[in-house]
Amino acid sequence: MMLDSARRLMMPSARSDVPPFMVMDVMAAAARIEAAGGRVVHMEVGQPAFGAPGPAIAAVQARLGRSALGYTESLGFPSLRARIARHYAETYGLTIAADRVIVTTGSSAAFILAFLSMFEAGDRVAIANPGYPPYRHILTALGCEPVLIETDAATRFAVTGDNLLAAHRKKPLQGVLVASPANPTGTMMTPAALGELIRVAEDAGIKVISDEIYHGLDYAMPAETAARLSENVVVINSFSKYFCMTGWRIGWMVVPEGLVRPIDRLHGNLAISVPTLSQIAAEAAFDGKPELDAIKHGYEDNRKILIEGLPRAGLSKFLPVDGAFYLYADVSEFSRDSFDFTKRLLQEAHVAATPGVDFDPVNGSHFVRFCYAGSAADMKEAVERIGAWLHKR
Numbered sequence: 286m287m288l289d290s291a292r293r294l295m296m297p298s299a300r301s302d303v304p305p306f307m308v309m310d311v312m313a314a315a316a317r318i319e320a321a322g323g324r325v326v327h328m329e330v331g332q333p334a335f336g337a338p339g340p341a342i343a344a345v346q347a348r349l350g351r352s353a354l355g356y357t358e359s360l361g362f363p364s365l366r367a368r369i370a371r372h373y374a375e376t377y378g379l380t381i382a383a384d385r386v387i388v389t390t391g392s393s394a395a396f397i398l399a400f401l402s403m404f405e406a407g408d409r410v411a412i413a414n415p416g417y418p419p420y421r422h423i424l425t426a427l428g429c430e431p432v433l434i435e436t437d438a439a440t441r442f443a444v445t446g447d448n449l450l451a452a453h454r455k456k457p458l459q460g461v462l463v464a465s466p467a468n469p470t471g472t473m474m475t476p477a478a479l480g481e482l483i484r485v486a487e488d489a490g491i492k493v494i495s496d497e498i499y500h501g502l503d504y505a506m507p508a509e510t511a512a513r514l515s516e517n518v519v520v521i522n523s524f525s526k527y528f529c530m531t532g533w534r535i536g537w538m539v540v541p542e543g544l545v546r547p548i549d550r551l552h553g554n555l556a557i558s559v560p561t562l563s564q565i566a567a568e569a570a571f572d573g574k575p576e577l578d579a580i581k582h583g584y585e586d587n588r589k590i591l592i593e594g595l596p597r598a599g600l601s602k603f604l605p606v607d608g609a610f611y612l613y614a615d616v617s618e619f620s621r622d623s624f625d626f627t628k629r630l631l632q633e634a635h636v637a638a639t640p641g642v643d644f645d646p647v648n649g650s651h652f653v654r655f656c657y658a659g660s661a662a663d664m665k666e667a668v669e670r671i672g673a674w675l676h677k678r
């Protein structure tokens with residue numbers, strides 16, 4: 286009896302029961318190989334191999350050792366919000382009021398703030414399948430219902446207005462979340478496709494969130510911001526990818542005016558403010574664009590190495606490699622179990638990649654995601670190793 290009540294007291298909530306990221310298992314296995322002296326080519330984790338740009342580091346070094354680092358305004362330093370607004374003018378030729386910009390602890394925190402401020406518990410939010418797993422898991426943990434929309438090559442693996450309306454007719458949706466470039470597919474929506482989806486969604490009363498975290502890393506076509514297409518859309522972005530600042534945990538949102546104060550209240554209660562040093566670094570990071578563009582060109586070279594090399598190695602079926610730093614390959618002619626495929630690729634060829642099952646509960650067992658954010662030498666070596674391994678099988 287005592288044991289039962291103790292167990293009940295320690296019972297985690299049902300909402301905390303979200304699946305783990307399987308890539309963590311791949312990373313742990315890669316670390317074991319490296320601890321035993323092996324050399325692994327890392328293509329599993331979706332983050333740049335480079336650190337924050339020079340001006341960001343210099344700004345932080347200049348600030349440390351001066352006065353105490355206090356909290357900041359809950360919505361972020363006004364100067365950083367203004368700098369982000371200027372980024373829209375410089376990058377997209379678009380005027381955005383700095384008041385609509387909110388600084389967040391990475392885009393991850395922006396999702397929580399967006400979902401809490403836009404949706405009620407029980408609301409249904411459409412997302413593309415395959416997609417970034419935390420979309421589903423954060424929605425579930427917050428009591429909303431993720432609605433997976435199957436995508437295919439005909440629409441560059443993006444949700445279309447037609448798919449959205451079909452799901453909405455079955456049972457009403459309150460929101461839709463899109464990403465272009467997307468993770469894990471690396472595919473992009475054309476500006477026309479994004480515009481059409483927003484138009485259809487808004488006509489049907491469905492709120493739109495656009496995850497633009499991979500903007501700046503676009504190769505096949507220029508990435509269009511949803512902020513240009515509608516003032517009602519919530520845009521989420523981050524310093525993690527183009528700006529190479531994953532560990533600084535800083536991102537931003539551009540929101541409709543009516544959401545600024547609700548998010549201010551939520552954020553003040555949930556986190557008070559975003560780490561001050563990271564905000565200082567982020568503001569200066571915009572001065573590091575020449576350095577960051579050079580890194581982007583390196584990704585473009587890597588992309589070419591993989592697009593040309595992987596078919597020779599035996600992997601010829603992959604999605605359009607439009608942006609971000611991902612290539613999503615169909616490995617079904619070799620295995621119907623991508624988890625097992627990546628496990629053996631790691632153990633036998635020492636190439637670490639992520640199984641599609643992390644991103645797609647329906648067809649993910651046929652796909653593997655390769656991240657090409659490493660060095661060109663690593664990409665060439667990966668192609669060699671994958672080729673030798675597949676030919677031996």
Ligand SMILES: Cc1ncc(COP(=O)(O)O)c(C=O)c1O
Binds near residue numbers: 468496523534
């Ligand atoms: C599509 C997408 N959105 C959001 C994130 C979260 O990034 P962060 O919280 O570092 O901004 C990631 C991270 O990999 C991602 O791939």
